[in-house]
Amino acid sequence: MSDMTDTAATVDQKQKEAYFTASQGQLIWQRFKKNKSALIGAWVLIILILSGIFSPFLTPYDPTIAGRNKEYMNGAPQVPIFWDENGFSARPFIYTYERTRSIKTNFRWVTEEKNDLEDRRYVEFFAEGTPYTFLEFNVNLPGKALDFRIPGFEFDTHLFGVDKGMIHIFGTDETGKDIFSRTLTAIKTSMAVGTIGVFIAFVMALAIGGIAGYYGGWIDSALQMITDTVRTIPSIPLFMALAAFIPDTWSAEARFFFISMVLGFIGWPTLARRIRTHLLTERNQEYVLAAQLCGASAKHIIRKHLLPSFTSYIIVDLVISFPYMVLSETALSFIGLGLKDPVNSLGVMLQNVTSADVLLNYQWYFIPVIFFITLVLAFVFVGDGLRDAADPYSDSK
Amino acid sequence: MLQFTKFVIIRAALAVMTLVLVSFIVFSLMELVPGDCAERYLAFKNSQGSVISLADIDAERIRLGLDQPYIKRWGLWIINAFQGEFGDSCIQRLNISQLLGQKFWLSLGICLSSLVLAYVIAIPVGIIAATSKNAFLNNSLRLVSYMGLALPNFLLALMIMLFSTIVFHDSLTGLFSKEFRDAAWSYDKAMDFLGHVWLPIFILGWSATAFAIQTVRALMSDEVGKLYVTAAEARGVSGRRLLMRYPARHALSPIINSLGFDLNRIFNELPIVALILTLTEAGSLLIQALARSNDQQLAGAIIFMLTASIVTLNFLTDVVLALTDPRVRRSIVG
Numbered sequence: 193m194s195d196m197t198d199t200a201a202t203v204d205q206k207q208k209e210a211y212f213t214a215s216q217g218q219l220i221w222q223r224f225k226k227n228k229s230a231l232i233g234a235w236v237l238i239i240l241i242l243s244g245i246f247s248p249f250l251t252p253y254d255p256t257i258a259g260r261n262k263e264y265m266n267g268a269p270q271v272p273i274f275w276d277e278n279g280f281s282a283r284p285f286i287y288t289y290e291r292t293r294s295i296k297t298n299f300r301w302v303t304e305e306k307n308d309l310e311d312r313r314y315v316e317f318f319a320e321g322t323p324y325t326f327l328e329f330n331v332n333l334p335g336k337a338l339d340f341r342i343p344g345f346e347f348d349t350h351l352f353g354v355d356k357g358m359i360h361i362f363g364t365d366e367t368g369k370d371i372f373s374r375t376l377t378a379i380k381t382s383m384a385v386g387t388i389g390v391f392i393a394f395v396m397a398l399a400i401g402g403i404a405g406y407y408g409g410w411i412d413s414a415l416q417m418i419t420d421t422v423r424t425i426p427s428i429p430l431f432m433a434l435a436a437f438i439p440d441t442w443s444a445e446a447r448f449f450f451i452s453m454v455l456g457f458i459g460w461p462t463l464a465r466r467i468r469t470h471l472l473t474e475r476n477q478e479y480v481l482a483a484q485l486c487g488a489s490a491k492h493i494i495r496k497h498l499l500p501s502f503t504s505y506i507i508v509d510l511v512i513s514f515p516y517m518v519l520s521e522t523a524l525s526f527i528g529l530g531l532k533d534p535v536n537s538l539g540v541m542l543q544n545v546t547s548a549d550v551l552l553n554y555q556w557y558f559i560p561v562i563f564f565i566t567l568v569l570a571f572v573f574v575g576d577g578l579r580d581a582a583d584p585y586s587d588s589k
Numbered sequence: 590m591l592q593f594t595k596f597v598i599i600r601a602a603l604a605v606m607t608l609v610l611v612s613f614i615v616f617s618l619m620e621l622v623p624g625d626c627a628e629r630y631l632a633f634k635n636s637q638g639s640v641i642s643l644a645d646i647d648a649e650r651i652r653l654g655l656d657q658p659y660i661k662r663w664g665l666w667i668i669n670a671f672q673g674e675f676g677d678s679c680i681q682r683l684n685i686s687q688l689l690g691q692k693f694w695l696s697l698g699i700c701l702s703s704l705v706l707a708y709v710i711a712i713p714v715g716i717i718a719a720t721s722k723n724a725f726l727n728n729s730l731r732l733v734s735y736m737g738l739a740l741p742n743f744l745l746a747l748m749i750m751l752f753s754t755i756v757f758h759d760s761l762t763g764l765f766s767k768e769f770r771d772a773a774w775s776y777d778k779a780m781d782f783l784g785h786v787w788l789p790i791f792i793l794g795w796s797a798t799a800f801a802i803q804t805v806r807a808l809m810s811d812e813v814g815k816l817y818v819t820a821a822e823a824r825g826v827s828g829r830r831l832l833m834r835y836p837a838r839h840a841l842s843p844i845i846n847s848l849g850f851d852l853n854r855i856f857n858e859l860p861i862v863a864l865i866l867t868l869t870e871a872g873s874l875l876i877q878a879l880a881r882s883n884d885q886q887l888a889g890a891i892i893f894m895l896t897a898s899i900v901t902l903n904f905l906t907d908v909v910l911a912l913t914d915p916r917v918r919r920s921i922v923g
Contacts (some may be wrong), residue, residue, distance in 0.1 A: 268828070421610045424903070425896050426856035431616060433888050519741050523861050526743060545747065552754055561744060569739040 217504045223581035237570040241562070244379035248324035251373035256534040259322065260368035261358045264289055269363040269371075269556050272315050281510045285312040286359055319353030363556035371541075374566025375560040378536045378566060385452045385537070386517040390510050391518075392456025397463035398506075404464070406494075412468070419461045427458040428523065435529040444535040451530050455517050464507050470502040477501075508582045512567020512575035515568045521565065538564045594909050596918045602717065604904040611896045612667045625655055626679040626886060666889075674889035685890045693891075696863075697898055699786060702796035702853045704848065707801045710794075712844075714806025716832060720813060730802065731867040737799020742858040746792045746865045791854050792862050801844075808843055812836035842910055843919075849903035858894050 214222070224230060243250055261267070272284035288311040325346045353359065362371035388507035405416040434454050442450070472549065475498070483493050522528035525539025533540060538560055545557045627649035631641045650656050654665070669675065675685040717731045738746075812818065813836050821835050909919045 344757070417607075418610070421607050421614070424607065424853065424899050425611060425614065425892065425898070426853050428857040429860060429892050429895060430615075430618070432860065433892060515738075523741060523743055527861055527864055553844075555751070558747075558751070565739050565744075569735060572735055572738050 197378075199358045213436050213502070220508075220578065221579045224577055227577040227580065230580075233570045233573030234576065236566060237574055239533050240567050240570065241383060242380060243376055244383050247373075247376035248326070249349070250349070250351050251376050252321060252350050252359060252371070253373045254322050254324075255369065255373040255536050257367060257369065259303050259370060259373060260358065261364055261370065261456045262368055264358065264360060265368040266365050266366050266554055267360055267364040267368075269559070270360050272359070274363070279313070281312070284315045286315070287311055287355065288313060288357060307564060313354040313356050313359065315359065316353050316355055317351065318349050321353055323352045361560045362555075365541075365557065371559060372555065373543055374536050375563055377427060378541060378560060379563065380401050381448075381531070382518045382521060382537060382564075382567070385448065385531075386514050386522045387456065388449070388452035389455035389459060389517040389521075390495040390514055392453055393459035393463055393513065394510060395504075396456065397467050399462035400460065401467030402471065405468035405475070408472070416468075419464055423461040423465075427522065431458055431524060432529055433453075435524065445553040448535055451521065451524070455520055458520070459513060459517060463513060465511055467502075467506065470476070470505055471498065474498055476499050508575070508578040509571040511541055511571065511578055515571040515575070518564075518568060518571075538578070557573050592918050593911060596851055597708050597792050597908055600904060600907050600911075607900050608671075608897060609667060611900070612670060612893060613663065615889050615892050615896070616666055618855050619889040620659065625650070627655055630679055630682070644703055662893065670893055671891075675893075676886055679884045685887055688887070689890065689894070693894060695861060697804055700793060700859060703790045703797060703850055706790060706794040707797035707851070708844075710798050711801030715802045716807045716809050716837060718802065719809030720832065723813075730806075734799040734802045734865040737796045737802075740796075743861045743865055744794055745795055746778050746862050749788070749792070750865070789862060789866055792866075796858070797851055797855055799898055800854070804844060805848065808840035809836060812839045842914055845906045848906050849899050852902050856899070889911050899909055910915060 198258075213221075229324045253261075256364060267289065270286045272286055273279060274284055274355055288306045322360055325343070358370070363376075364370055400419065402417055431454055435451070480493060480497055481526050488496075521530055521537060522539040522541065522542075525532075525537050526542050527539075528543060531537050531540050541560050542557075550557055627646055631646055631649055636642045654662065657665075666676075673686055677683065678685050678688060714730065718727055719728065779798070813832075817834050820829070821831055826834065907917070
């Protein structure tokens, strides 16, 4: 009997010990796990990120003009089916479409569906298609000296395809580009722009917020004044002013890097403010005083005590600011000031949907919107979950 | 009272200082745009068929005062800007204040209305969300405010256009019907205007409302749990009276404080929504100025005016707060 209470007590003791010795990150993770919606958001996010990274494999065709289907422009989504009036098939199939123009159609191009047995196109898995490479980097900055290229690994297997012709499960746009391929590639692009933007914003915020928070005094006041001023200027109009710099002759990659950089420059003030606040509150904590009394150097205190105390908070802040980067990029590309073809992003894909023709006839142009709302929502849920988990008082509420 | 006057004076000086700093940033950025006003105008004339020489460009530069040193031109620009005078636009050669005039006030009015709309909805809804124990209500409110974050305004505008084109065969664009576009203001025109303007106000207010609900809810649920509320409850105050007199009053001041940043957020959405709904106000004028013609003089003026209205709003909210809260007064005056 006494043995049992003893073990219970040890277990309790161990739990308490684990709790009190857990690092900031472990505590946040424990609280985060309890939040259902945030966990679901995290899974969705991971799936979306992976499908973005592996988009060349998951998508059947090249998202640029090279992968267009001349036979099927402005084509509706093709959903693979298992049976029709001609019978059942174990392999899913779609029909053949043919563009014809004759006296019957008043000499306008019309896409005709042929649903005979021999016109079935069977869906294949791990089909061979256009080659693509992984881990290939082609950096083409303005100026020859900065260009470099890392050849990656080349593959030509795609997750699915059809035995004859092409399949477009989300339909095609006006030039015949596959919307499914473009959507997944667009996720990759938006994530990349967001990552670079957040990274630049983070570095600037760390430098400026760090200086302000560590030195305090008049340096802090002056930097605060500048930060607040930058925060008052509406960023999108300002960005539009900056985007007008970009000459038309720049390559798509150069535009891409420029846009990410500008997004980063716009995003830093909020982050800098947070870092400064973290530093200011942590700097006056008793454990810092204790370390100082023990004779620790400033360098040691910053590295061993201050940085670990708020890295987890900074990560949370970065996750929260991520969707706003993605949204800004989308909005700017949408009005034609951000990225341009052949770089794909949601904004690029939505550039020409405001016409009544598209609104009335080609609603599948809006399918990527669902993906992006999901992406941003997943980020918001994860960000919110992380923020709640990082708040040490969230348990008491 | 003396303390209050002192507060207003110091706060006004700070606001002016901020504006000077803003003008410096905006002016420098506009200077960085490749090519200057003289080149741009003469390039435009060249495209119209006149032959332009280098001497013409230099003469035009001197006429516009572009040969003066940078700081001097900035000084002139800022002094004129504070008098509401921004010179001529680079390409159109029209006075900017005339060009913007009504359009700017119209768009500012639209933005402020959507801000008001956002808080008219958010304050009661946020208070209910913070105090009610109804799980279904809370969850659906959370979902709505998440949608406000995830569905950006321009997508919402597109969705509404898609819906109204399919259902009503009218894409709901513009601020005026065709027959009123150039007419003078009259009762009919005002009615027509009100019939159109609700849509941009609603769309701009959409994500502002979502943000505002989240803020109000967070602030209220912080305050509701505090001891002074329990103490008031113990004294027998209850129901709406309790909420309005105790926690709501405390939660209000951070909200008033953040109004300026809410306006900033709405300004960010304005040009894009304006482009989709083809409104002819400052937002889309900005797009024209930047994307179509690279008119830096016009663009600088618009950005400066937008920022000036945010700074003014920040100043006004601080004054209102200082009137009601002695702690705010003491924070600057000391």
